[in-house]
Amino acid sequence: MRLKQVEPxxxxxxxxxxxxxxxxxxxxxxxxxxxxxxDPQAVADLTAEVFLAALHSRHTYRPGRGSETGWLYGVARNVLSAQRRRSEREARAVERVVARRLLDGDDLADLTDRIDAEEPARRALSAMAGLAEGERALLELVVIDQLTVAEAAQALGIRVGTARVRLHRARRTLRNVPGVSAALVTEGL
Amino acid sequence: MTVSFRDKLLEELRAEAATVSWEPLPARRPARHLVTAAGLGAAVVAAVAVAIPLMWDAPAFAVVKNSDGTVTVRINEFVRPKELEKRLREAGVRAVIDYVPYGQTCREPRGENVPQPERMPLRHTEDSPGFRIDPKDIGPDETLVIQMHSANGDPAKSNGGSVAVIRGPVASCELVPAKFTGEDRE
Structure with missing residues (x-):
């Protein structure tokens, strides 16, 4: 039987x-x-870690199951939450092996610019700290990181329908929090 | 001109990427207790390697249709694969089964592999030896492809095998020497 070659x-x-x-x-x-x-050095470390994790878990990406963006944000979230859980000692061990040795002055300046540019987003994230974890994570990805609801659902490993419900609930909660920017609670973003 | 962080990290990742296996899909090790040392890491390109639980004191194989629509399969001897295929077909599962001699494997690819394990077609049963297949897991144009390594049909000398779902036509098994590929595992 002849088969046509299937490109991955x-x-x-x-x-x-x-x-x-x-x-x-x-x-x-x-x-x-x-x-x-x-911290620019932490940005460099974590960016490197995210892509290393993506490389080593590349088999878990299924093109038919959603976008590569949604998948990568899922990987990135895992890396960041693992980093938050790590003890100081382990964090130092990671620092020895990863990205900060790659940084020079220009890189630091560039990353610092990026960090400054993201200041409003960091403020918004802290405003969302009071939400339930599942709702907060979703709102972060959709409003702050600008993922589609489908991509955010994929990143979090939940159904799109569940995501829509949570998003609606999160926005309703935030409407009652003083000082929260309108963009966070506007439906349809 | 200085090299940017982006480019330096690209270099690092390129070096790292050179150390990992770029086989098309992950090969999972068969469950250890059912695997002989020699058979560890049998090359199962684009398929998921499984160990199929076996029973010794029973007919060569059994196919049972359950009330929930799933099908329970027990294989006790690696014999009469065509008959097993027929029994599975009668139970609503289109399958291709090959028992290949130890040290050999079917040439890959045999067709368009459906990514796994989201659609893991075999579920191990908790309460009995064998495995369960839900025909709903296999699309109308898809075929469950099971390949077991055996020594003269003796399951005691099996070293696992592979299970894949292939969309569209499935090439017949052309035996080639098995390559034992490494996997990058953390």
Whole structure:
């Protein structure tokens, strides 16, 4: 029986494709991290960690199951929450091996600019701190990181319908919080 | 001109990427207790390697349709694969089954693999040896492809096998020497 060759559809199926994937998402990932940490060296470390994690878990990305963006944000969230759980000692061990040795003065300036640019987003994130975890995580990805609801649902491993319900509930809660920007609670964003 | 962080990190990732396996899909190790040392990491390209639980004192195989629509399969001897395929077809599961000699495997790819494990077609049963298939997990144009390594049909000498779902036509098994590929695991 003759078979036509099937090209792997995954953007992560080949080393070269992975490089293109990295270049496609580098800017968005540094911004994602910069919204969550104020330290340029930590931004560099975590960005490196996110892409290392993406490389090593590339098999978990299924092109048919959603966008690569949604998947990568899921990976990034896992990296960041693992980083929050890590003890100081472990964090120092990671620092020794990852990205800050790659940074020079220009890079630091550039990352600092990104961190400054994300200051409003960090303020918004802290305003959302009072929400239930599931609602907060979703609102973060949709409003702050500008993912679609479907991508955010994929990043969090929940159904799109569940995501819509949570998003609605989160916005309703935030409407009653003084000082929350209108953008956070506007439906349809 | 200085090299940016982006480019330096790209270099690092490129170096890291050179150390990992770029096989099309992950090969999972069969459950250890059912695997002989020699068979560890049997190359299962674009498929999920499984160990199929076996029973010793029973007919060669059994296919039972359950009330919830699932099908329970027990394989006790690696014999008469065509008959097993027929029994599965009667139970609503289109399957291709190959028992291949130890050290050999079917040439890959045999068709368009449906990504796993989201659609893991086999579920191990908690309460009995064997595995369960939900025909609903397999689309109308898809075929469950099971390949088991065996030594003269003796399950005691099996070293696992692979399960895949293929969309569209499935190439017949062309035996080639099995490559034992490494996996990058953390």
């Amino acid at each position: 559809a995954s953007p992560l199926a080949r080393a070269q494709a992975f490089e293109a994937f990295y270049l496609r998402h580098f800017d968005a990932m540094t911004r994602f991290v910069a919204r969550r940490t104020g």
